[in-house]
Amino acid sequence: MTDVDPTDLDTFLLPDAPAAMVAGETAPLLSVRNLTVQFDTDDGIVHAVDDVSFDMVANETLGIVGESGSGKSVTSLAILGLLPKGAHVTGEVRFRGENILGINDNALRELRGDRIAMIFQDALAALNPVLTVGHQVAEAISVHHDLSRADREARVIELLDLVGISQPDQRYKQYPHEFSGGMRQRAMIAMSIANDPDVLIADEPTTALDVTIQAQVLEVLERIQDRTNSAIMLITHDLGVVAGVADRVVVMYAGRHAEMGTVDEIFYEPKHPYTRGLLASLPRVDRRVVNERLHRIEGQPPSSIFVPSGCAFHPRCPYADLQGLCVTEIPPLVDLEGGHFSACHFAKTLDERIPPHA
Ligand SMILES: Nc1ncnc2c1ncn2[C@@H]1O[C@H](COP(=O)(O)OP(=O)(O)OP(=O)(O)O)[C@@H](O)[C@H]1O
Ligand SMILES: [Mg+2]
Known part of the structure; x- marks a missing residue:
């Protein structure tokens, strides 16, 4: 494995990463205020999220815990602007002080996957079966950053290595079906952190995995945070999962x-x-x-x-x-x-x- 020194952030961060992340900062990266989400359905109004507020600062892991249907995923989708059109969303979502709730699609796309990224629960569904894993991670970078082909490849290999995929230069060329469940989840994580996001939202990143792999995935998240100072939102129905990793x-x-x-x-x-x-x-x-x-x-x-x-x-x-x-x-x-x-x-x-x- 290529050994990246965790104290040497420049090795890992993209050249145009915001300076504040490298320096570390205490102002909230993300502030959610009075977030309320309702859906009009044939059965009546769904009160999915009601008056939720919290802050996330750099280098902090925030656990969001609750039973099924308690509004965890809807909260994260609202932050990312990924709710269906019919959702009624009120309140504020401030990213670095700026309200991003209701900003236009282009502005949101710029943020999403770059400054704020999400690890989805179902890694298999999120990966494209006909493209190599390396290609998909590279794509996640090129959507937001103009790197040379060689730099991009080097970056992908570094990312695969960081998330604990051994022989990353070989694995780069493989397809998702050649990866085990845990490895696919790692590849997903590599995609989501491709651009050193300030805020990383992980929605039940470990539910589908067995306990050993769960622990490894959580360890990967911690390792990423050590290197990038990102704020991580860890969504789970299991209070036990947050015990070892969350700050709040x-x-x-x-x-x-x-x-x-x-x-x-x-x-x-x-x-x-x-x-x-x-x-x-x-x-x-x-x-x-x-x-x-x-x-x-x-x-x-x-x-x-x-x-x-x-x-x-x-x-x-x-x-x-x-x-x-x-x-x-x-x-x-x-x-x-x-x-x-x-x-x-x-x-x-x-x-x-x-x-x-x-
Ligand atoms: N698009 C939608 N239309 C209507 N209702 C929805 C929609 N999305 C979510 N809901 C409802 O909003 C509520 C909160 O859902 P959410 O997915 O946030 O729960 P959750 O806490 O993530 O649960 P789980 O642990 O099962 O993932 C649920 O009652 C759900 O049925
Ligand atoms: Mg959910």
Whole structure:
């Protein structure tokens, strides 16, 4: 393997990469504010994402966690401007301070795949079966950057190497069907990082893979971040996946925030009953965080059309006051202490509260 020194960013970054990335910066690269997405369907209005806000800074990995249908993918597609035309999107998505929600298609295409890139879940579907892997990675570069053929090839080989594909100069010429599932996922990652994106969105990049390969893919993401300082959004339904890699976590439920905080706050001081339920259902977890009275989360996630009144989690919540606030009022997302947010009416007293329905 060609050994690229992680401290030598110039080797890896394209010549025209933004200087701020190399220098490192603390202002948010991406700010999502009050993002709301609805779809008009024959069955009614789908409330896919409701009033979601978060920031991502350079070099940070943000985990977005929630059950199926909680609005994780729709949030990421909204950021990338990839939602179907019929979607009603409101709020703001600021990239380096500039609102990119609703900017024209050309401007968006410039950003997409270059400054903001996405790793899709289904690597097989995303790769073209009749083109070599090397060709496809090269194409991802040439859409945005004018490199000579030789430079482009060298870059592709460097990328394949970076994502852990051995013998990259041989693999370059192979077709997707000659790659295993894990290797295809790596090739997809190579494509998505081809232009050193500032923001990398990975939507369930490991779900289809076995545990060992999952861990390797997560390791690749970390390695990329070490070299490019990108902000990574890691979307998963599995809180366990974010434990080792995320810096901060957003827990989503029914299109809304349930909780947001550092990975330690979420794991060791969860302030939302839904987060506690997710933790309790993890196979291995520090005993301190698990209230013995809690069981796995009973019931199913709600429909996005008929979202329960008040706190959407109330029908499944062991702590809910079913005669009061939890049923009548949407709990606001409150900052409990320096960036640890919870949208539970009882967030501040949750530790002392005896769950009435456990
Ligand atoms: N194009 C669409 N038209 C109508 N409803 C949609 C559309 N896309 C998504 N939805 C709905 O929006 C809600 C949120 O979907 P989303 O795909 O974001 O969930 P998710 O959290 O990514 O789930 P999963 O873990 O299964 O991937 C769901 O109820 C989904 O059915
Ligand atoms: Mg999804």
